[in-house]
Amino acid sequence: MITLHYVAQPRGVRDCFITGWTWLSLQPLPTLEAIFYMLLANPNLLFPAFLLAGLLMGWLLHRSDFCISGILRDVFMFRDYTQLPPLLLVVAAGMLLFQLARMAGILPFDPPPTYGSEVSLLALGGGLLFGIGMVLAGGCVVGTLYKLGSGNLTSLLAFLGMLVGSMIYAEIYPAVAELRQATVLTDRPTLVQAWPEGGLLAGWGLVALAAIPLVLWWRQGRITINSPAAGFIQPWRVALILVALNLLIYLLAGWPFSISTAYTKIAAFLELLVAPGHVAQLAYFQQDSRVIETTGGRLTGGPGPRIDLIFISEIPLLLGIMLGALASALALKEFHLGPWPPRRQGMAAFAGGALVLLGARLAGGCNLKFILGGLPLLSFQAMLFAAGLVAGAWLGALLLPRIILR
Amino acid sequence: MSSSLSPQTIELDILGQVCPACLLVVLKEINQRRREINSGQTRLLIRTDHRNATVTVPESVRKMGYRVDVAKVKTYYQIVVDRQL
Numbered sequence: 282m283i284t285l286h287y288v289a290q291p292r293g294v295r296d297c298f299i300t301g302w303t304w305l306s307l308q309p310l311p312t313l314e315a316i317f318y319m320l321l322a323n324p325n326l327l328f329p330a331f332l333l334a335g336l337l338m339g340w341l342l343h344r345s346d347f348c349i350s351g352i353l354r355d356v357f358m359f360r361d362y363t364q365l366p367p368l369l370l371v372v373a374a375g376m377l378l379f380q381l382a383r384m385a386g387i388l389p390f391d392p393p394p395t396y397g398s399e400v401s402l403l404a405l406g407g408g409l410l411f412g413i414g415m416v417l418a419g420g421c422v423v424g425t426l427y428k429l430g431s432g433n434l435t436s437l438l439a440f441l442g443m444l445v446g447s448m449i450y451a452e453i454y455p456a457v458a459e460l461r462q463a464t465v466l467t468d469r470p471t472l473v474q475a476w477p478e479g480g481l482l483a484g485w486g487l488v489a490l491a492a493i494p495l496v497l498w499w500r501q502g503r504i505t506i507n508s509p510a511a512g513f514i515q516p517w518r519v520a521l522i523l524v525a526l527n528l529l530i531y532l533l534a535g536w537p538f539s540i541s542t543a544y545t546k547i548a549a550f551l552e553l554l555v556a557p558g559h560v561a562q563l564a565y566f567q568q569d570s571r572v573i574e575t576t577g578g579r580l581t582g583g584p585g586p587r588i589d590l591i592f593i594s595e596i597p598l599l600l601g602i603m604l605g606a607l608a609s610a611l612a613l614k615e616f617h618l619g620p621w622p623p624r625r626q627g628m629a630a631f632a633g634g635a636l637v638l639l640g641a642r643l644a645g646g647c648n649l650k651f652i653l654g655g656l657p658l659l660s661f662q663a664m665l666f667a668a669g670l671v672a673g674a675w676l677g678a679l680l681l682p683r684i685i686l687r
Numbered sequence: 688m689s690s691s692l693s694p695q696t697i698e699l700d701i702l703g704q705v706c707p708a709c710l711l712v713v714l715k716e717i718n719q720r721r722r723e724i725n726s727g728q729t730r731l732l733i734r735t736d737h738r739n740a741t742v743t744v745p746e747s748v749r750k751m752g753y754r755v756d757v758a759k760v761k762t763y764y765q766i767v768v769d770r771q772l
Binding site: 343346348351354355358359361363416419420428431432433434435436506507508509510511513614615616617619620621622623626630678681682685686 | 702703704705706707708710711712715736737738739741742743745746747757759761762763764
């Protein structure tokens, strides 16, 4: 009774924390079955859950500048390998966690519903366009958001380019769909499905292989980055938090992070304002790219302008990343809107943004989906995308100086 | 003698720009003014609001043999590139 009285009258932050903790401790523990896929059982929780995840990601990415596009670009453009360890860590730690979760029986061996069942060579071409675009844009679909959240207008131009890239893809979709069918390589989307006896073992081999340079870098002190930026958080710490967050979302929602369809949906809503008749005719905006069967019924989502599964998961993630970065920039007193970049840089960012989203749509996902989730899941589509991405980053690194230093 | 005590400060404003443009623009400026900076006549003062540039610019410029100081000023960062003392 004393505790309850105390609970009823919290004073200050510490009391509120104790109140919440006391309330939680009085609740019966949920079963494992109730935790897994709890967001699908309660779709109303999807929006706040993805918003919260986005807020955390935006804050952490702004503090650490953990930017996949930047890491690959700097390797080719400046022979700078400083930030490569956190990138390898994010893939290796993700693979380790997913392998463990699969063996523990808390993750299925089949890939998540967001990965489709067919692997097309278009993932390679999409990765290539994405790689070139992210170098020109100065960020990928996630990097652009956290930079935009801190007030950067180059990233605003890249963001607008991504919306235009989405609109272009909707126009060429029928031709791309035919090409996709013509370039299907296999109907077994992961190494584990293609090679049930050895796929998982190969995963462990890859984790061990990645551990060698990581341990070496750790012992040489090259895993940490010296930065004079205020409130800096080490990228390797952020890499580990992102991996854990991705697994948590996978367990709660049923699929790991993906975000690029949010751009397509925003583009579709904007196009709907201007040309509703045309939007209604575009086949791409009518289809469902995500169909998930749950005990409560079927949940669907697609790129079209409607409230659906994509709207309540990827859109809040996108908003959350921007708002999290905004909060971090405000807390550091670093938020400043503008100025506009020089004309050539602005044009490169806009065109790069369009290429990024065209590439993501061709490949069926972005680097958040394929590098953070797909490679650890041993997805063939992710491997093709990653190969294209590296080649594209190399091409982009050749191209960008010729554009902006003229 | 006076030039080595109080070098002329050339200001480079790259506010609003993101990497790799930040580093490319800075390296171009340093290469163009290499002799003046090496002789101590000039130092370069860069203003950037791109946090990552406070890592990439000093690292590259130090490798080229210059002295670099980074300080936060209001909402942005100021990077000073000078010859080694």
